[in-house]
Amino acid sequence: MGDKAHAHPGAAGRATAADHPASVRNVVLVGHSGSGKTTLVEALALTAGAVNRAGRVEDGGTVSDYDEIEHRQQRSVQLSLVPVDWEGYKINILDTPGYADFVGELRAGLRAADAALFVVSASDGVDGSTRMVWEECAAVGMPRAIVVTHLESARADFEEMTRICAEAFGGDDPDAVLPLYLPLRGPEAPDGHAPVTGLIGLLTQRLFDYASGERREAEPGPELRQLIEDARNRLIEGIIAESEDETLMDRYLGGEEIDLKTLVQDLERAVARGTFFPVLAAAPAAEGARQGLGTVELLELVTGGFPTPLERPAPSVTTPDGTARAVEACDPDGPLLAEVVKTASDPYVGRVSLVRVFSGTLRPDATVHVSGHGLTDRGHEDHDVDERIGTLSAPFGKQQRALTHCIAGDLASVAKLNRAETGDTLSAKDDPLLMEPWRMPDPLLPLAIEAHSKADEDKLSQGLGRLVAEDPTMRLEQNPATHQVVLWCLGEAHADVALERLRNRYGVQVDVVPHKVSLRETFAGTSSGRGRHVKQSGGHGQFAICEIEVEPLPNGSGIEFVDKVIGGAVPRQFIPSVEKGVRAQAARGVAAGYPLIDVRVTLRDGKAHSVDSSDAAFQTAGALALREAAADARIHLLEPVAEVSVLVGDDYVGAVMSDLSGRRGRVVGTEQAGGGRTLVRAEVPEIEIGRYAVDLRSISHGTARFDRHYARHEPMPQQIAERIRERTPDS
Secondary structure, rough: OOOOOOOOOOOOEEEOOOOHHHHHEEEEEEEEOOOHHHHHHHHHHHOOOOOOEEOOOOOOOOOOOOOOHHHHHOOOOOEEEEEEEEEEEEEEEEEEEOOOOHHHHHHHHHHHOOEEEEEEOOOOOOOOHHHHHHHHHHHHOOOOOEEEOOOOOOOOOHHHHHHHHHHOOOOOOHHEEEEEEEEEOHHHHHHHHOOEEEEEOOOOEEEEOOOOOOEEEOOOOOOHHHHHHHHHOOOOHHHHHHHOOOOHHHHHOOOOOOOHHHHHHHHHHHHHHHHOEEEEEEOOOOOOOHHHHHHHHHHHHHHOOOOOHOOOOOOEEEEEOOEOOOEEEOOOOOOOOOEEEEEEEEEEEEEEEEEEEEEOOOOOOOOOEEOOOOOOOHHHOOOOEEEEOOOEEEEEOOOOEEEEEEEEEOEEEEOOOOOOOOOEEEOOOOEEEEEEEOOOOOOOOEEEEOOOOHHHHHHHHHHHHOOOOOOOOOEEOOOOOOOOOEEOOOOHHHHHHHHHHHHOOOOOOOOEOOOOOOEEEEEOOOOOEEEEEOOOOOOEEEEEEEEEEEOOOOOOOOEEEEOOOOOOOOOHHHHHHHHHHHHHHHHHHHOOOOOEEOOOEEEEEEOOOOOOOOOHHHHHHHHHHHHHHHHHOEEEEEEEEEEEEEEEEHHHHHHHHHHHHHHHOOEEEEEEEEEOOOEEEEEHHHEEEEOOHHHHHHHHHOEEEEEEEEEEEEEEHHHHHHHHHOOOOOO
């Protein structure tokens, strides 16, 4: 693996189509923003020969314009793929955003990959969100390794960082998180800082010197022997503890020297099984250098220790009608089964889909069946259509290299899938299949928008449709109660990117307006009202009188209309007219302009005229009667209350509960959730949690998550209700 002693890569460079799943490695880079993921991708591409200097491809173009700040910012919020060739292997490197707002892109990367490389900054440590992703990977048994970056920082301490990683990621077995190499520092610079110039391989006991800009192998000096021996013994014990050979530990403890080849093989197996998690170090190449420190070791780890796509079980598969279907994992000759893991719009070629093939072989110009789960609550439609795909290509920044095919286990960009969205399944048109979707985070930050002009209004619907097609973590709502168009996002950065894409990509300018919650009104007690609508103005007049009684009902009862007219005071044909007028007025509200709910309206008496009474007259009388009853009654303004569940680390439980109380919330219970976390359940008025997705992240330092569900409407405190009535023009 990383200790294979060679100084120069073999066949390397820009990736082409793979011919067998065993030669493919799919690895996703995970880490918080600023941990150095994108810089590491550049360094790996340089070492693999995909670029001839940092940020440049061989033909003089750019690697996704790494030298442009604007494009760096764009890459920081979306999943990107950089495929490279290394010693006969095709490595698909998936770079994910570090911002918590773009966890949907991260989940897509985890779905497309077979192993994860956790990038940790030596100067910043391990944050809470990175720990949570580690737990997600552990839950599904995904193989993982750790890369420590920013070793050039004055505060960098590799030994301490390894200890922190073992504590954060090791769980009950910290000896499963151990370094394969120790960084070697060169002479101190004038500022007193000694740069890292090489690595010491603990298994081979060899020194890999990067000081010249290329990896050179040497014999470590005697002054390093004790340092190597202590760390090497611990590493060997950790590897043997995970070995499938139960006799190995006894032999080792008995003083037997374990063969290096056996140790490397056991290490590779343990990494591929997801039971051992090696720690490595990396740094970008210096100006003019060919290789960044630790990049050869990383590429060797990926090709030697990470599993092939053949070792990954296929996700659950059904036919579109829900019938379970067994599909052999990663068979290039099997039925076509692929998944869209990312959707993007290109101004020149239209919609481009990044696809992971799980079975079969995808070819250009083939007709495929597109199946989708929809997620109608997020503005996505169900898909069940045939489409002809365009070209296949291997993306490399903004450039695309045409591919002749994409086999099971590989990834490719597919052009002209106009109906396919992120999460959709591609299969053969005569054998349609549907894959179980991956779990999407629920967007909980509302962004209410309005078209800026009439021209924008005409383009808004299409722009929003394209936006949500690209991003299934975004939910589009057209609220019938508040008549607002609302984009539900994961956070402020997510919302900012959505607005930027609407403006620059789809040419739609929108204005952000305050988000409204669906307030309601109800009667606090029983009241009566008389509606009199009498007009005479030549010809047929208008005559209708009705008397009603209104009384409150339990929560969730809606509007109940009861007819108790005696003696035909209101003719039978006009009683539905009274009810229609009452319900129309209830929908408009009776105090502050919000719909009236949870009351019983009883029609008790009235008068009619043989000529001048009509349906319209009694509708008007019914509405007037309800308004008069409201004028003489105390009206409660009702606000929606949400059931909120917060999963938070034990260290922040007090802060979370205090914050919920400050939002007029009622904590209804707590329970231990394991892993040092607590589940806090509360009921909180929705008007108080509009920005809770942002505030909770701040309170918990990014370690908490929550969900919310509508519970009921209940009376709002009088002083808050009065402030809202004062802001209502019709009140």
